[in-house]
Amino acid sequence: MAKFKRILLKLSGESLMGEQRYGIDEKRLAEYAEQIKEVHDMGVQIGIVIGGGNIFRGLSGAGKGFDRVKGDQMGMCATVINSLGLSSALGAIGVKSRVLTAIRMEPIGEFYSKWKAIECMEAGEVVIMSAGTGNPYFTTDTGSSLRGIEIEADVMLKGTRVDGVYTADPEKDPTATKFSEITYDEIYHKGLKVMDLTATTMCKENHLPIYVFNMDVYGNLKKVMEGENIGTLVHN
Numbered sequence: 001m002a003k004f005k006r007i008l009l010k011l012s013g014e015s016l017m018g019e020q021r022y023g024i025d026e027k028r029l030a031e032y033a034e035q036i037k038e039v040h041d042m043g044v045q046i047g048i049v050i051g052g053g054n055i056f057r058g059l060s061g062a063g064k065g066f067d068r069v070k071g072d073q074m075g076m077c078a079t080v081i082n083s084l085g086l087s088s089a090l091g092a093i094g095v096k097s098r099v100l101t102a103i104r105m106e107p108i109g110e111f112y113s114k115w116k117a118i119e120c121m122e123a124g125e126v127v128i129m130s131a132g133t134g135n136p137y138f139t140t141d142t143g144s145s146l147r148g149i150e151i152e153a154d155v156m157l158k159g160t161r162v163d164g165v166y167t168a169d170p171e172k173d174p175t176a177t178k179f180s181e182i183t184y185d186e187i188y189h190k191g192l193k194v195m196d197l198t199a200t201t202m203c204k205e206n207h208l209p210i211y212v213f214n215m216d217v218y219g220n221l222k223k224v225m226e227g228e229n230i231g232t233l234v235h236n
């Protein structure tokens, strides 16, 4: 039995680069698709939000002279590209999926609505909700918390490249230690940067637990669904 019935899985755009410095690494994409198939086969309803940092980030674009709003729109388009890539990789291994977009762009994807997303998940399709929130000045972490709350997910799984929330950024501070669980307030008070605060606050206010884990280790998504504590649970 899977630990959760319906999940919102946030995948990092940046992780999709794999060993590359830009764009999509097909091997990493295929591994993500295989991991998703494993939990889909367990009967879990799956909603996915993917980032776009492997292609474009509005904030770094603004640092190079891009208009911030246009830069963010480029970032949102990047999430659509990644979503189409994942949908294609899922299709290649026999998993039906549907790309919904927060900005109208048929026929690339259908315009997002909560009802459409739930209907598709209940019919057994993996639903990929692209273009973040559809608005500039937000991130896909916030898009994930928003969609997770809307689709009434049991948990938001933040699949990233570290295995949980640490006392400091583990990629920079080797002495950082990992929390097995932590409250939303502690993240705020300790100034921990694993997820942006808008996303964390939305989850807190709407009682959506977050589970941070390393998605780049093959098999980890299934372990989470089997109840193995390999990451950090963020809750009230």
Ligand SMILES: Nc1ncnc2c1ncn2[C@@H]1O[C@H](COP(=O)(O)OP(=O)(O)O)[C@@H](O)[C@H]1O
Binding pocket: 011, 012, 013, 014, 015, 051, 053, 141, 159, 160, 161, 162, 164, 165, 166, 167, 168, 169, 170, 171, 192, 193, 194, 195, 196
């Ligand atoms: N306290 C912390 N605990 C864990 N990770 C942290 C922390 N502070 C910063 N990070 C960094 O946050 C990154 C994950 O956040 P983010 O950049 O949003 O990733 P993603 O691209 O997966 O969405 C990790 O790769 C890690 O280096």
Ligand SMILES: O=c1ccn([C@@H]2O[C@H](COP(=O)(O)OP(=O)(O)O)[C@@H](O)[C@H]2O)c(=O)[nH]1
Binding pocket: 011, 012, 013, 014, 015, 050, 051, 052, 053, 054, 056, 057, 058, 059, 071, 072, 073, 074, 075, 076, 078, 079, 131, 132, 133, 134, 135, 136, 137, 138, 139, 140, 141, 143
């Ligand atoms: O609701 C949203 C979601 C994303 N973005 C833009 O899309 C980029 C890519 O998303 P993100 O940086 O969250 O991706 P990740 O860190 O997961 O690769 C962001 O930098 C923003 O520029 C946005 O403007 N609004």
